Amino acid sequence: MKTDRIILGIDPGTTIMGYGLVHDHGPAIELIALGVIKLEKMQDHLMRLQRIFERTLYLIDEYKPDEMAIEAPFYGKNVQSMLKLGRAQGVAMAAALYRSVPISEYSPRKIKQAITGKGSATKEQVASLLTVLLSIRETPQYLDATDGLAAAVCHYLQKNPGSSGGKYKSWKSFISDNPERITG
Secondary structure, eight states, rough: OOOEEEEEEOOOOSSEEEEEEEESSSOOOOEEEEEEOOOOOOHHHHHHHHHHHHHHHHHHHHHHHHHEEEEOOOOOHHHHHHHHHHHHHHHHHHHHHHHHHOOEEHHHHHHHHHHOOOOTOOOHHHHHHHHHHOSSSSSSSSSHHHHHHHHHHHHHHHHHOSTTTOSSSSHHHHHOOGGGBBBB
């Protein structure tokens, strides 16, 4: 497995899509960028999907990620919302496939578990921990950005080519065993 790689994390959404990029250079992980793509002003759902595709392609072309991690839609009571979210995820995945970027999908619970050690953690708890661990100066205005970043960090933890051999189930346990591997 490649030990020097860039991971793009995506939190798909039809009003706001979050993203985060990290650089895994073997012994540590560093933040490259995080942000959101705002779509709420666009009334046409198809135009939103087009924008998601275009912006995901832009992120791929700009940062040249080796892999993409994306949050899977979760089951909800509103079928229409879930359908729209699934379309947004599919369009982001299609952009990665178009650029031959391998994709890994993680459930929201798996991502929260990896970052905080608790699958039922809140978005605020995930954001707070990522802010500290990756030396982010201030929590972004939209938690969708840290959700996208969390997908990338979760992927790093699941596929870490280092000496851990994938034995860590949470960021917390990884840090306690490897404090020297965190940059700051």
